[in-house]
């Protein structure tokens with residue numbers, strides 16, 4: 001063996017399996033930063049269970065949630081060093097490593113889940129994986145969470161000008177930072193598992209996230225106002241280290257791919273239902289006043305944020321931007 005990866009030789013009698021490399025136990029550490037009871041958390045556990053079943057326990061996927069091993073940006077390095085074998089970062093985190101992914105952070109670029117799915121399944125999804133694979137990642141799947149909503153503790157946010165002067169925690173994405181700056185707000189980068197504390201301490205006025213992340217981490221307990229803006233889709237790319245992947249026996253690769261396919265299909269329906277349920281729970285908590293942006297209000301936001309499109313279209317590249325404009329129709 002080329003000595004890459006973690007193997008425990010535990011069945012020396014299985015000669016046939018030895019020939020195929022199947023008598024070694026493979027441990028795949030899967031790191032993610034969110035809570036277990038979220039779309040990504042549940043999908044990761046389900047994936048681990050399915051892989052265990054399909055490989056009779058020879059591939060052991062161990063899930064580490066809540067950023068207990070690494071924060072989102074540290075995960076990329078850990079994956080490349082083979083300290084973990086799987087990660088599922090949000091698109092905004094990937095923009096730090098690959099500029100083309102900035103497309104996913106353009107404000108109001110997708111106006112429905114259906115449009116997002118078309119992007120995942122179509123040319124945009126293909127081009128983004130092609131791009132990141134040049135850096136040694138293997139793109140396994142696109143995983144759903146949902147659209148992001150804006151929360152804050154200062155005043156109801158209805159028109160774009162309402163955010164003027166406020167500070168917001170964002171993920172480390174230049175596009176997100178420019179989105180807030182364009183509206184006169186101050187973006188501040190903090191990792192996900194710092195958010196509850198900075199909201200509690202009033203270090204920032206607000207933040208943006210999916211309803212599942214807001215509810216599972218209790219952000220709504222610290223935020224008086226929430227705007228259902230659906231301004232960005234928060235999705236994930238499940239990534240492996242391509243070098244590590246190629247050390248896995250083909251039979252395991254097939255089982256892993258099959259498990260990934262099944263979980264991804266299930267997650268598409270589940271993520272939407274889960275986030276809708278979390279909206280009901282946040283509403284029922286009575287802690288946060290909710291405003292739903294109307295179509296006209298959204299149009300106003302989209303217009304004011306046009307400079308962000310102008311700034312990043314070139315970096316993202318014509319090929320992907322053309323697909324974006326097609327997808328918008």
Ligand code: LMR
Pocket residue numbers: 033034072089090145171191192208209213234
């Ligand atoms: C965040 O950092 O706000 C989220 O993207 C975390 C996640 O992975 O959903």
